[in-house]
Amino acid sequence: MTTKIRRIDAELRRRIAGMAAHERLPREVDLAHALDVSRSTLRQALGTLQRSGLIYTVPGSGTFVSDRRVTKGSSLSGFSEDMRARGMEPGSRLLSAAPVVVTGSVATELGVADGELAYSIDRLRLADREPMCVESVLLPATPFPGLLTHDLTGGLYDLLRTEYAVEVATAQQSVSAVTADPEQSALLGVAEGDPLLAVHRIGLDDRGHIVERAVSHYRADRYSFMLIATRDGVS
Amino acid sequence: MTTKIRRIDAELRRRIAGMAAHERLPREVDLAHALDVSRSTLRQALGTLQRSGLIYTVPGSGTFVSDRRVTKGSSLSGFSEDMRARGMEPGSRLLSAAPVVVTGSVATELGVADGELAYSIDRLRLADREPMCVESVLLPATPFPGLLTHDLTGGLYDLLRTEYAVEVATAQQSVSAVTADPEQSALLGVAEGDPLLAVHRIGLDDRGHIVERAVSHYRADRYSFMLIATRDGVS
């Protein structure tokens, strides 16, 4: 049996999908009773819905459905997943894949000792068969024996999950803008000097270990980076 | 009296700050007893710390301090707050501020009816007295009577909070890359064709009402967009 929270989360998402923006949900005690859970359990499910922007609460007044125009989510995903979410078919052309020795700041960013082995994978990533971005990924070698023997033209996140049971749970990303150099423009099919979106990512598993360090350059005419930011802090 | 959660949140942050990466915290029952709260209350505080990346839990094993290199937060902030967090002194030069009638897709994005009034504010934003970005903000006029009579060279978020009790709680942002046009290059002090980071933001209050629609163009040589992404879903 799956947890109650997951069950009522799915049920609540269904109900919310059928409601209008700013419509009020039943009060928590009623909702808890209707779903056959305690109020605490219900509130745990409501909390995740609230954090993902589907609902909002007004203390003393009620819980309401959020405006859908704004609820688009911005969860962590790999390139393939990202492209499918945008309605495009992901693809890859492998440019190079080799073990390398990492030193200095690169080793530090990868979270390994100076002089240790890592895998370097360069790919041209496609969306609907057209170039979308050039991506260079670096992974520590130790946790991923035989990585380069696998098919590297698909989603790397899927490969890590299925072959090594490693999940990229969180990623620190930095996004900047550059103009295309001759090599990039040739690969991506744009003119030299055209704007590119540069994304630098460090991916970590659920225990905070560094799994990947990736640098990607996206065609700015085909891609923009979407995200939802929230004020944080307690409650 | 402030809530227990806030109190123990602060206390836990202090303790965590004094611990090494991957060091284990006391077990939950002990921690709850030491802080004089129930385990449920403690877990609520731990949940916010976990979501903001300060700690991670391993079921059956314990709760651990995250690696600090990765814990930099990416909460929503206005330009002024953002610059101070980066150790720079924010400033502004007001380019224009006027009421405008919004129509079509702009009205839709602002969440107001076609033909309604809005305030348009254009500013050159400075960091350490040097140009950092050109920002055009649009706000619905109705909720903010007399907005343009205030000093607009400081943080807009502060102004909304102190004068209108409106808090921008969440923002939907889209980041892309462009090259500087003649006007932008003149204002920002860069060459034409230099890369700029284009940020399009829709800011909402805690009830999901649209508060602002902003388009900013940052000098890519001085600014990059940092964020932490997480896998979401239940539990």
Place this chain on the structure above:
DNA sequence: CAGTGGTCTAGACCACACT
């Protein structure tokens, strides 16, 4: 096996909005 975090309950009291 013992120890840990994850889930879940039933109930209480509070602060706040006014449907």
Place this chain on the structure above:
DNA sequence: GTGTGGTCTAGACCACTGG
């Protein structure tokens, strides 16, 4: 005043790790 979400408690059982 009535109804709502926000906070907090004490206790129970489960699933998983091997500290």
